[in-house]
Amino acid sequence: MAAVDGQPSLAGPPRSFSDFFSTAPQPLPEVLVPFRQPKYLEGEVFFSFSSEEILKTSEPFRFSMVVKFLRQRPSLDSIRAFIRSRWGLSSIPVVSAMQRPRxxxxxxTNESDLRKALSRESCDIDGVPYRSFSWSPEFDEDLEPPFVPAWVFLPGLPPNFYHASVLEMLTAPIGKFIRRDNPTTCATRTDGARVCLEIDASKELIHHFWIGLPGMPSSRRQEIIYETLPAYCLKCRCQGHNQKTCRYGRDPNHKEKGGKIWVKKPEQLKAKGEHIASDVPNAVFASNSAGKKKFQFRLMAWG
Known part of the structure; x- marks a missing residue:
């Protein structure tokens, strides 16, 4: 747009062809898999691939993730705009829908962007919360893998151990190292190190490790604090609850044992002409107005 009356143009610099090309989706790099005829087993048609072929065909998606919204997701255009403006990635990712609408x-395009996206502490887009997962060829939309990004704090860890290579080694028994937070990276906070790890939530967690031989005066017993680790259910393979509270396969008409038992109070019994036998512990005798015993029962004490 030309300037008007000597005023500078309000339009930004013109975008080059390379700018448009970089934002346009690019074709996948072609992976050649040798052709083979289908196989048959009991009337069923199937194909099989070697682990090397699976790995080779997965290469273009090695820096991919799946986002599962907890309620109706925003539009793809809104999600793309949010990611571009808020996530601070070095390149523009390709965002696409999956079979499940949420x-x-x-x-x-690179591991750094993937780590940054997985370790985001504010897990919502346009106010809609989500869970994020690293993608792999075994990913199943109907299930949630137990490997989840979680922030871990190592209180009191000496600052000479804040290097990424050292933290990756120290946290290997806990999970897969994703990244450090900025205060740990810059050592602007030296009361401990804070790291994001990909943790298997289905396994028992460790709560400390030793730097040096365990129990020695010169060694350090390092505490581990898990900040954001969700519960995981092995029954339905979903996050957010455990097996005890899982509703999968539960009979809706089933009533749990050990519920409350309602018993008449002494004043209610007296009002109806009933009396409590004081000589028999934990026993109540109900009688009608004629004084004849109608029924009896024993209240068992709950210990």
Whole structure:
């Protein structure tokens, strides 16, 4: 747009062809898999691939993640705009819909962007909360893998151990290292190190480790604090609850044992002409107006 009356143009610099090309979706790099005829087993047609072929075909998606919204997801255009403006990625990812209407697939071009996206502490887009997962060829939309990004704090860890290579080694028994937070990276907070790890929520967690031989005066017993680790259910393979509270396969008409037992109070019994036998502990005798015993029962004490 030309300037008017000597005023500078309000339009930004013109975008080059390379700018448009970089934001346009690019074709996947072609992966050649040798052709083979289908196989048959009991009337069923099937194909099989070697682990090397699976790995090879998965290479273009090695920096991908799945986002599962906990309620109706925003539009894809809104999600793309939010990611561009809020996530601070070095390149623009490809965002696409998946089979389940609440799920989206995000394909990035480098590991740094993937780590940054997985370790975001504010897990919502336009106010809609979500859960994020690293994608793998075994990913199943109907199930949630137990490997979840979680923030872990190592209180009192000496600052000379804040290097990424050291933290990755120290946290290996806990989970897969994703990244450090900025205060740990810059050592602007030296009361401990804070790291994001991909943790298997289905396994028992460790709560400390030793730097040096355990129990020695010169060694350090390092405490582990888990900040954001969700519950995981092995029964339905979903996050957010455990097996005890899982509703999968539960009979809706089933009533749990050990519920409350309602018993008449002494004043209610007296009002109806009934009396409590004081010589028999934990026993109540009900009688009619004629004084004849109608029934009896024993109240068992709950210990």
């Amino acid at each position: 799920n989206i697939f995000i394909r990035m």
